[in-house]
Amino acid sequence: MTYRQNNNNGGLGRRRFLTTAALSGATIVGATALGGIDADAAFASEPSLDPAIPTSSFVEGRITGITGSVLQVGGSYGDHSRVQMTNATSVWKVRPTTAAEIEIGDGLYARGVPMPDGTVAADAVWVNIVNIDTQIRGIAKNRLHLSHGQHEFIGHVLPDTTNASYAGRALTSDLSRLRIGQRAQVLGAWRPSDDSVDIVRVSVGH
């Protein structure tokens, strides 16, 4: 077993090792650049964000089955794909997590490299991710009432996870400046069971 896989047992030692590696690494000062493969990248029109990958594939759909580390995905247009999870695959489901959190019925966006056997070896998987233009219609301690077009839904506010950005400024965990009636762009994870959304980021005032 390589140290990469020691995610649960011996995780602390691995973290200490990687911390040392990071702090002894190159120091780069400076700002201004583009790009990124955080949750936003799930919605990027160009799937290949990475010049090192000559052909990267994009898979989207609902998970119809899980066989070992392969996810069966039924696409929105009737197509089927198989997504191979590796131990270097990043999984996003509300927050960075592990493949164990993925369930049958979840919606999925995955980016990866096509393999000769027809699977896509995933680099990054985003589960149930949604990015919605909404209006805030109600604010409570643990949820927001949101409307998107004709559709009204509940957005759950998660402690430690839900962040807000006001007028394009940096993300903050301070949600007290949200107002009823504001337009808000909500990035979050859809809950298939009750059609609500776990809010990860709410941006207002753009």
Add this chain to the structure above:
Amino acid sequence: MLSLTTGLVPLVLAGLLGWTGSVKLFNRDTVRQAPKTALARILRSSERAALVLRAVGAVELLVAVGLLALPANPVPGTATAVLGAGFLGYLGYGRALAPESSCGCSANEDTPITWRAFARATVVLAGGATAAANGAWWSTITEQPGGSLVFLAVAVFVLVALSVDLDRWWLLPLRRLRLRVCGHPLFGSEPADRVPVAASVELLERSLAWQTASPVVRSGLLDHWEQGGWRILLYSGVYRTRESAQPVSVVFALDATASRDTPGDPVIRVSFVDADSGEPVAQEMLNAVPPRRALPTVG
């Protein structure tokens, strides 16, 4: 109490049908809203849907006038019950066929069909059945003016609560008032001075460090932790391509208290660690990046 209810039901129903009927029949928005309704999907034509909406509006108005003017006659009550049953059937069919479409019940709402629309149609059906055999509503009012007033107020309250398109007139102002009186519920739930991990990721992805390392980075954020004031962000990646491709862990370290709004250039440390051997790789590639400042901007 029972006589009060049955006596005043025609009046309440006449008010409801008069309102929804006149909105459908006279409002210019009917034509604009028609394509959004489930009716347009059922009839496969927006023009036909608008015509049918206007016709239903006319029938509703006629029934409303009948309920007001001929309370002792069973015809208006029966017609109301038939109308309610028709609404229920339409709502059920519309919800099954096009759950995202609006119901068109009062023509100017654009919310989808919910249980409230069903409840309102059930009220019309039940009320119509009650009103089919009854005395005149005006005699009920003159006999029990106080009770009538209370009953009418409750009935209006229930119907308003069941009408989704009236929400913005009472529900939103009520919620705003609650925030003003009780304070913002999301205030002070989190210490505001803490920089969330998402803000560090945001800062990283706008940095020169990210620009330098991004040809190697392949995954999203895998793991993060804090140590000695540094926030460590871990990604996986592939260094070099084709035969010499080498899986690496990409580790970034940055100030845990810095975000995009922090003035000054953020200091970010980057390292590629070979995924199998744990040896640092490609130090020379990262060290070759010259220190570069953000371009000065006007203003």
